[in-house]
Amino acid sequence: MKALDGLDPAFEHRARLAIAVLLARHGEISFARFKQELALTDGNLGAQLRRLEDDGYLALRRDFVDRKPVTWYALSKPGRKALDTHLSALRAVIAASGA
Amino acid sequence: MTKTEQLQRDLDYIAGAVRRRDQAVGIPALYLFWAAAVLVGFASADFAPRITGLYWFVVGIGGGLFSWWMGERDDRRRGIRDQALGRRYGLHWLLAGVAYFLTGLPMFVHGPSPDAASAFLLTTGIVYGLAGVHLDRPLLWCGLLAFAGYIALVALSLAYAWTITGVLIAACLVLAAVFAARVRTAATPQ
Numbered sequence: 001m002k003a004l005d006g007l008d009p010a011f012e013h014r015a016r017l018a019i020a021v022l023l024a025r026h027g028e029i030s031f032a033r034f035k036q037e038l039a040l041t042d043g044n045l046g047a048q049l050r051r052l053e054d055d056g057y058l059a060l061r062r063d064f065v066d067r068k069p070v071t072w073y074a075l076s077k078p079g080r081k082a083l084d085t086h087l088s089a090l091r092a093v094i095a096a097s098g099a
Numbered sequence: 100m101t102k103t104e105q106l107q108r109d110l111d112y113i114a115g116a117v118r119r120r121d122q123a124v125g126i127p128a129l130y131l132f133w134a135a136a137v138l139v140g141f142a143s144a145d146f147a148p149r150i151t152g153l154y155w156f157v158v159g160i161g162g163g164l165f166s167w168w169m170g171e172r173d174d175r176r177r178g179i180r181d182q183a184l185g186r187r188y189g190l191h192w193l194l195a196g197v198a199y200f201l202t203g204l205p206m207f208v209h210g211p212s213p214d215a216a217s218a219f220l221l222t223t224g225i226v227y228g229l230a231g232v233h234l235d236r237p238l239l240w241c242g243l244l245a246f247a248g249y250i251a252l253v254a255l256s257l258a259y260a261w262t263i264t265g266v267l268i269a270a271c272l273v274l275a276a277v278f279a280a281r282v283r284t285a286a287t288p289q
Contacts, residue, residue: 014109018116026181033178037116065175
């Protein structure tokens with residue numbers, strides 16, 4: 001199926017897709033907030049974020065809130081473009097399956 | 100599990116995460132601040148009308164800046180910095196400030212009048228009602244109460260209508276604070 005070619009392996013894991021969708025909607029989100037929203041362990045969440053970061057889909061910013069270090073994540077331009085492409089491919093897959 | 104079922108589960112998981120983020124309820128401390136500000140400001144229109152204009156000039160601008168600072172602080176503490184939403188809040192309350200200024204313009208030009216004063220309640224109803232529709236749902240009830248106060252002021256000519264309306268809006272804001280605090284407590288992981 002041609003639509004399958006548009007699917008991005010970086011977004012095949014549901015947590016990574018959820019991270020990208022949340023960032024596309026809300027701009028910047030901290031590590032702790034992701035952990036709460038997605039109900040993932042530190043290790044699992046860290047690994048999924050690192051994967052997206054390695055692909056150049058995430059932009060990082062470090063900050064202090066109430067004297068505690070906080071890492072903020074945002075979707076980079078390539079990340080936003082890749083997400084749009086992936087979601088279009090997903091729609092095509094669902095349409096082709098007749099769901 | 101088939102590929103389609105797996106896909107369906109993944110999409111449900113993502114939709115669930117996105118929906119959780121859609122529950123905007125506001126900041127409890129801010130509701131309490133504005134409850135106190137509204138109570139004093141509205142009562143002053145009945146008991147000390149000469150200071151009402153100055154009071155709202157100071158508290159309106161100061162409270163607006165305080166609300167902006169609190170919003171920023173809350174975003175940082177909760178771990179979400181939604182600039183698009185922040186711009187929407189800013190634009191709404193900036194337009195609200197302009198609307199209040201224009202509502203008061205006839206009073207500045209032609210002097211105080213009960214008709215011009217009651218128009219402030221109508222503006223409050225529109226500003227809070229639309230904030231309830233587009234931003235924080237609990238504010239919708241405050242807007243509807245302001246409309247009721249406007250009707251009481253214009254049609255029924257009730258004594259102390261400003262104070263009564265102020266008390267009702269303040270009570271509504273306190274209830275909004277309690278509601279927001281409960282929702283936030285429920286959303287906090289144990």
